[in-house]
Amino acid sequence: MEDIEHFAKQMKLIDADGRRLDGRKFNELRPIRLEAGVLRRADGSAYMEWGGNKVLAAVYGPREAHPRHLQDPARALVQCRYNMAPFSVSDRKRPGPDRRSVEISKVISEAFSSVVFAEQFPRTSVDIFIEVLQADAGTRCAGLTAASVALADAGVPMRDLVASCASGKIDGVVCLDLNKDEDNFGDADCPTAVVPRTGEIVLLQMDGHLTSDEFEKAMDLSIDAARRIYDLQRDALRRRYSVTLEDILKESPPVQSPMQPEGRLPSEDDFGPEGI
């Protein structure tokens, strides 16, 4: 019989210069593209490309929770469904929830429960849908990051955005943001999600083994990367809302009205709920 134990050891995941299979250094992220407000029907949405991952997130609500017996008279439910498309992986994934996606849905909804102001919407539910269109390791982090942007896009009140990134160990070296090969043939993978403003950790899982020193190092890498991802999330939201604002001005340059001299900033009342 073949000795599969030795397969991983023959493969060099990280070379002598500290370059990985895709040429990254140990602390480099894969290229990320993030866009907010991509779906018309959802209250909020986001699309993310993270290396080889392609993830779509949609948010509905707060809306009436169904079935009724699940309603909580004190707060809103934060429900999440993480789903992988059958074509998202190289072997066709059998559609439907399985052990893995049920677990991921649960940990993601718990991560969001700790930032959403659920007490403001008793008896309702905030539904988050994460669809993985293409997977390349780190989909739960990508899904969570995209869903967080979708939540903000939906206008759901929350304490902060949640940013997420994984780090792990390949060939004995602690590295940030493993790709598929590194995840499959590496030694450990440790997805983390943080609330960047306070540094709270809202999701932490580990597959494989890390010593306590390695774990500390992995956490430092993840948290630092989460802050970079946080900036990308904020950028995506600003782009979405500033674009509409700029388009507005492009299409209808400010009309000179006797009440508003040119160059004057709109007063406080211009945006406020006006007297009726």
Place this chain on the structure above:
Amino acid sequence: MQGSGSLRPIVIPGEAVGGPGLKPGPGTYSEGGQLFAAQLGIRNEHDGLVSVIPLSGRYLPQRGDAVIGEVVDIGPSHWLLDINSPYPAPLHGTESPWRVEFGDTARYLKVGDVIMCHVLSVDEIKRVQLTMQEREARKLNGGILMEVSPTKVPRVIGKQGSMVSLIKDLTRCQIYVGQNGRIWLDGDDRSTALAAMAIRLIEERAQAVGLTEAVRELIERAAKEPRPS
């Protein structure tokens, strides 16, 4: 980010919006003496009260709001209305303008009927009650119903109702605007279409400066076009 001239920058949940000495208003929260945005929107400060005016989000009923509701269910002494919020809103028979006998509710309002009413009360667990005991309240017959984002309603109404009365004057339409983002229009076909177009323009360009003038121009230009006979 720069607020490109006449626009104010948007704030994102978790962003600092004020320090000690300021009070947290709607859309914000305080932690350790600092204020942070809880919602995506535009920062607003008034008399030391900081609030964030949301740019998106669902309608949450508040006492006194004028809303347009659709009857979705009928009970023996009440109607259940959909007011475009996460909560179902009952209108009790005694809160209607009619003397309703027990079990006779269907005589006055049927499923699918649309009414203009007010929010009578909202309690701490967000149980909503509606009332029709106000001057404006009525059953809306005919006309068309459109929906805009509830965050755009103040723009549709304008200061002291300036925007909505402008559209009413120029199109000679009857218009009711509900705080829940539902707008009911009635008039002849052409003017209803014109008013609907104007409202869509407001929704699209809610943050633009000189919106009232843009709306006036749109309607006047459209009105000048030859009428299709």
